Amino acid sequence: MENVIPFPYAVSPIQPVGHFIRLGESGYNKLADLHAAGRFPATRIVVEASRIKHQKELISSLRAGGAEFVLDTKVAELSVLEKFSGYARYARWSAIGQGKPLAPEHFEPKHAGDIFGQIARMALEYGMDAVLAPSHFLGDPGFDGWFKIDRASCLALRNALDREGGSHIAIDYQLIVPHTKLNDDITRSEILDGLHDLAYDNLWIRASGFGHSSGPLATRRFISALTGLHNLGKPIVADYLGGLNGHAALAFGAISGLCHGIGEKESFDARSWHLPVEKKEDGNFGRATRVLISGIDRSATVPELELMAGAYGARQLVTCCDRACCAHGLKSTLADPRQHATYQSFTMISELASVPDHNRAGHFLNGRMVEVDRKARQVKDLQFDAAKAAERNIDVAKLTKRLADHSRQVGKMRLTLEDLHESRANGAPRARPIAQRGNGQRLGMAGSR
Numbered sequence: 188m189e190n191v192i193p194f195p196y197a198v199s200p201i202q203p204v205g206h207f208i209r210l211g212e213s214g215y216n217k218l219a220d221l222h223a224a225g226r227f228p229a230t231r232i233v234v235e236a237s238r239i240k241h242q243k244e245l246i247s248s249l250r251a252g253g254a255e256f257v258l259d260t261k262v263a264e265l266s267v268l269e270k271f272s273g274y275a276r277y278a279r280w281s282a283i284g285q286g287k288p289l290a291p292e293h294f295e296p297k298h299a300g301d302i303f304g305q306i307a308r309m310a311l312e313y314g315m316d317a318v319l320a321p322s323h324f325l326g327d328p329g330f331d332g333w334f335k336i337d338r339a340s341c342l343a344l345r346n347a348l349d350r351e352g353g354s355h356i357a358i359d360y361q362l363i364v365p366h367t368k369l370n371d372d373i374t375r376s377e378i379l380d381g382l383h384d385l386a387y388d389n390l391w392i393r394a395s396g397f398g399h400s401s402g403p404l405a406t407r408r409f410i411s412a413l414t415g416l417h418n419l420g421k422p423i424v425a426d427y428l429g430g431l432n433g434h435a436a437l438a439f440g441a442i443s444g445l446c447h448g449i450g451e452k453e454s455f456d457a458r459s460w461h462l463p464v465e466k467k468e469d470g471n472f473g474r475a476t477r478v479l480i481s482g483i484d485r486s487a488t489v490p491e492l493e494l495m496a497g498a499y500g501a502r503q504l505v506t507c508c509d510r511a512c513c514a515h516g517l518k519s520t521l522a523d524p525r526q527h528a529t530y531q532s533f534t535m536i537s538e539l540a541s542v543p544d545h546n547r548a549g550h551f552l553n554g555r556m557v558e559v560d561r562k563a564r565q566v567k568d569l570q571f572d573a574a575k576a577a578e579r580n581i582d583v584a585k586l587t588k589r590l591a592d593h594s595r596q597v598g599k600m601r602l603t604l605e606d607l608h609e610s611r612a613n614g615a616p617r618a619r620p621i622a623q624r625g626n627g628q629r630l631g632m633a634g635s636r
Contacts, residue, residue, distance in 0.1 A: 205444025205621035303347035366397035369412035398454020399430035403603035429453035438551035490579035
């Protein structure tokens with residue numbers, strides 16, 4: 188009998204990365220302009236029920252290019268004091284609360300408000316490929332029974348979708364939880380027990396208190412915690428997460444995909460959700476435009492970036508030198524910061540996704556992590572013109588301190604992740620690939636139904 192040499196890989200050595208983009212609730216018109224100009228190559232889109240009616244044309248155009256669409260019901264926001272009267276109130280089912288946050292009884296399958304039927308009908312009306320199962324923040328100090336209700340809601344939504352003719356529409360489960368709870372073995376065990384038999388394709392994690400700017404220890408523990416959820420056998424998507432921390436989680440095999448906005452929604456914090464919204468006396472709810480400095484993985488205001496770029500030796504460190512992104516360097520970046528952020532985000536994810544899974548952690552550490560650490564150390568030593576800083580109303584001492592603090596954190600992050608990599612004798616774990624669901628073709632994971 189001849190010896191048979193087994194094929195070295197049971198699955199592809201390079202699994203695709205799921206990169207989801209949230210259209211958001213206020214900046215989607217700029218994304219529509221980028222799409223029209225061929226500068227928004229998103230293929231997986233999250234639309235929010237509160238603004239979907241205003242995004243119908245953009246959704247139609249993106250769908251023509253084969254994009255997959257996921258509906259966020261905004262139920263989590265509609266059920267808390269701080270958020271229910273904000274943008275979330277424009278979701279159709281917000282009326283069920285009659286001017287108050289949605290309560291546990293509103294998620295009874297037989298409640299007169301028929302929230303699951305309303306969600307199912309919207310998903311059908313707008314041609315969604317998947318819906319994030321209605322779920323809530325599990326750190327709510329006023330009610331500790333949301334997980335049980337959310338589990339039942341997932342089942343009720345599946346029934347409603349099937350009843351309304353949406354059996355082809357998938358469900359992804361959204362777990363919204365304090366990031367510290369994910370580190371707890373008992374909590375993870377409860378999550379595994381509660382979710383293992385539900386009908387859903389992908390597990391989405393919104394970790395409160397964790398995001399783009401989280402520190403080295405939090406990042407290491409986040410990666411380890413999500414690896415501990417792999418026993419569910421489901422692809423994991425880290426929601427509201429971008430930047431270096433998100434890329435690290437991908438590189439180390441903790442997650443299968445990322446979801447964030449363009450220049451926004453890269454961190455998440457629900458710790459004040461149970462409190463009434465704070466009203467600012469000056470009526471100003473906006474924020475200054477911030478510009479991504481991709482080389483050091485942080486953002487700056489326009490005046491700050493202009494000041495930094497004017498320092499001796501700074502242009503190659505803080506401005507975009509990729510002419511495919513910004514044809515005229517800093518001038519192009521400032522003219523359209525969102526286009527710059529879009530290009531950089533997709534480029535970095537595509538570059539990481541091209542690396543074989545078992546090499547991604549080492550590639551990330553020896554490539555992007557080293558580069559960001561090097562540039563951050565150089566940027567912290569820049570000398571800024573005091574007169575120009577005064578013209579822009581910038582406190583040089585505070586700016587310099589922020590850059591120095593950022594450099595130290597990046598250096599610690601590099602050492603922490605290098606240690607994590609070395610401690611894994613067999614390399615990073617492999618996360619399950621995310622199914623492609625586009626143009627109404629549901630290709631769910633085996634066994635998800």
